[in-house]
Amino acid sequence: MNATTALLRMLVFPGILFAAPAAWFFLWIERKAMAALQQRIGPPFMQPFFDFVKLMGKQVPPREGLGGFLMKLWPVLAVAASAGAVGLLPVIPRSGGFPGDLVLLLSLLELPSMFIIAAGFSSRSLWGELGSSREAILSVSYNVVFLMAIIGIAASQHTFSLQALAQSQGSPLRWLGVLAILICLPAKLHMNPFSVTNAEQEIYAGPMTEYTGHELALWELAHGMEWVAATGLVATLIAPPLANPWMAGALFVVLSVAVVLVLTIVAAATARLTIDDSVRFFWRCALAFAVLGVSSVLLMRIKL
Amino acid sequence: MNILRLLLNNFLGGSITTRFPNRPPADKGFRGLVRYDPQICTGCGVCAYRCSSRGISFRSSRTAYTWAYDPGQCTYCGRCVDGCEAHAITQEAAPPPLYYKRDELNLAHTTQRPLPPPKKKPEAAPATGEAK
Ligand code: SF4
Ligand code: SF4
Numbered sequence: 001m002n003a004t005t006a007l008l009r010m011l012v013f014p015g016i017l018f019a020a021p022a023a024w025f026f027l028w029i030e031r032k033a034m035a036a037l038q039q040r041i042g043p044p045f046m047q048p049f050f051d052f053v054k055l056m057g058k059q060v061p062p063r064e065g066l067g068g069f070l071m072k073l074w075p076v077l078a079v080a081a082s083a084g085a086v087g088l089l090p091v092i093p094r095s096g097g098f099p100g101d102l103v104l105l106l107s108l109l110e111l112p113s114m115f116i117i118a119a120g121f122s123s124r125s126l127w128g129e130l131g132s133s134r135e136a137i138l139s140v141s142y143n144v145v146f147l148m149a150i151i152g153i154a155a156s157q158h159t160f161s162l163q164a165l166a167q168s169q170g171s172p173l174r175w176l177g178v179l180a181i182l183i184c185l186p187a188k189l190h191m192n193p194f195s196v197t198n199a200e201q202e203i204y205a206g207p208m209t210e211y212t213g214h215e216l217a218l219w220e221l222a223h224g225m226e227w228v229a230a231t232g233l234v235a236t237l238i239a240p241p242l243a244n245p246w247m248a249g250a251l252f253v254v255l256s257v258a259v260v261l262v263l264t265i266v267a268a269a270t271a272r273l274t275i276d277d278s279v280r281f282f283w284r285c286a287l288a289f290a291v292l293g294v295s296s297v298l299l300m301r302i303k304l
Numbered sequence: 305m306n307i308l309r310l311l312l313n314n315f316l317g318g319s320i321t322t323r324f325p326n327r328p329p330a331d332k333g334f335r336g337l338v339r340y341d342p343q344i345c346t347g348c349g350v351c352a353y354r355c356s357s358r359g360i361s362f363r364s365s366r367t368a369y370t371w372a373y374d375p376g377q378c379t380y381c382g383r384c385v386d387g388c389e390a391h392a393i394t395q396e397a398a399p400p401p402l403y404y405k406r407d408e409l410n411l412a413h414t415t416q417r418p419l420p421p422p423k424k425k426p427e428a429a430p431a432t433g434e435a436k
Pocket of ligand 1: 345347348352387392
């Protein structure tokens with residue numbers, strides 16, 4: 001992948017130009033599905049886009065000094081990081097990629113969470129700081145499971161390239177990893193039952209409490225793109241390799257939407273866990289998956 | 305797993321909300337727009353005094369008084385209606401209509417106060433003394 005194709009992938013397909021509409025589409029699916037499960041009619045199709053446009057037109061209170069500058073900076077960086085993450089996804093097979101892009105994808109997926117933590121503290125709002133410290137504690141916990149799952153999958157298939165992972169066949173360890181990733185996604189996307197970070201009705205909007213106008217619009221966009229990147233990663237891992245690029249692209253979208261639906265059902269069916277319970281849950285998960293992972297590796301060794 | 309059954313029933317049951325501007329029919333006793341009858345109003349100004357959200361304003365002078373209503377400020381609490389001894393104001397039993405321009409539903413009505421009966425000229429005091 002040279003610089004031009006990298007830029008094209010980041011800015012056009014599957015980067016920003018594709019990722020922004022995809023983000024709004026995924027946000028709409030999530031909201032609509034949640035509404036359907038709660039006997040509500042839900043938002044119209046274009047609503048996430050309208051929300052974005054409306055927020056873009058709103059006035060932002062003047063923010064002074066370094067704190068104000070940082071508050072403006074974080075949402076821009078979050079959008080850039082999540083657009084970069086979407087840009088790396090192998091939506092269409094053999095569209096490029098480089099060895100080790102999985103590692104870059106992981107770090108780009110991690111960055112928005114860091115920026116959220118930083119944003120909450122920069123805003124100096126009590127609720128922001130509370131939300132940020134919750135996010136920090138939670139991300140330390142779920143990332144153990146998340147990274148273990150990804151490393152387990154990559155090691156079992158002997159590659160850190162997304163393209164190669166998409167092309168390779170599934171294995172029990174890979175399915176175990178996908179399950180672990182799915183368990184982490186609600187925490188990554190701030191969904192129930194792991195929505196302590198921006199626990200609405202409790203700490204307002206957590207780190208986002210002080211945000212409004214175009215800054216909040218950018219946060220929403222970054223959040224939508226995180227959805228695309230995270231569900232896309234799962235879709236990459238579970239999609240069977242297909243030769244036809246159109247079929248592969250369509251399957252990718254269908255699987256991503258299916259993941260969104262599964263996460264929404266989980267969110268609708270559960271209540272918010274406290275931070276202690278969430279952390280305890282993820283550390284227990286980490287233990288369970290570590291035991292399962294190590295034993296399956298041992299079993300594979302014995303079989304070989 | 306009760307919750308999953310509940311979600312499934314919710315999903316199959318269809319939505320119970322409707323999309324704006326469709327609205328469910330108003331119940332009996334619904335408190336909508338405030339309506340004013342200048343024929344009955346006595347111009348006491350109690351309604352404006354009772355309205356804590358400045359939905360009603362009342363300006364009065366010696367010769368006329370103006371009753372004005374701004375639905376954009378009104379919270380439809382009904383305190384003005386309760387307080388009007390003359391029963392000159394009522395509330396519609398339907399949700400307010402949609403409006404797209406600011407102050408489109410505002411009302412104002414000016415009533416001339418009845419002229420006070422002309423003062424009788426004090427009668428000329430009876431002459432008490434005799435001119436000398
Ligand atoms: S309280 Fe009734 S009578 Fe008095 S000014 Fe208001 S509407 Fe008129
Ligand atoms: S209904 Fe309540 S808010 Fe509206 S005008 Fe009357 S007193 Fe004011």
